[in-house]
Amino acid sequence: MNNPESTYLTTQLKRICFICKSALVDDAIYCHRCGTKQPPPKLILRSEEQVFELQDASKVWIVGRTIPATGHIVDVDLGEAGGKLGVSRRHAELAFDEQNYQWTLRDASSQYGTFVDDQQVQPEVFIPLQAGQRVRFGGIEFSIELQY
Numbered sequence: 001m002n003n004p005e006s007t008y009l010t011t012q013l014k015r016i017c018f019i020c021k022s023a024l025v026d027d028a029i030y031c032h033r034c035g036t037k038q039p040p041p042k043l044i045l046r047s048e049e050q051v052f053e054l055q056d057a058s059k060v061w062i063v064g065r066t067i068p069a070t071g072h073i074v075d076v077d078l079g080e081a082g083g084k085l086g087v088s089r090r091h092a093e094l095a096f097d098e099q100n101y102q103w104t105l106r107d108a109s110s111q112y113g114t115f116v117d118d119q120q121v122q123p124e125v126f127i128p129l130q131a132g133q134r135v136r137f138g139g140i141e142f143s144i145e146l147q148y
């Protein structure tokens, strides 16, 4: 009864292989059974007011403020209110790092900075994101979720 492996399995396994349906551990990239590389997780940014779901892991997502009058368009638009809360027009980028199989964040030299768990990140450097972290663009904060 006291088999540590079975305890591990029941508490850790939430994903299944999209090909053979074998159970996968949380952050497995390859299926241990059929060897298939799993599709990238969806990145979800969630606040009380807004939810952004980033499904397409093949593009770079721009976080900032869309300014219709100038044709400046971003993917994650923090809106007019964002300006008052210190969100730059082009504030940060989110991209999936295929090699390391993880979502990453880069501050685009924003005026008021980008923060992960209240720590300001260095501008222009991609850093890995993990589920459960809090990311703040200027004064607008989101929690990070990964959906496999």
Ligand SMILES: [Zn+2]
Pocket (backbone or CB within 6 Å): 017, 018, 019, 020, 021, 022, 031, 032, 033, 034, 035, 036
């Ligand atoms: Zn499989």
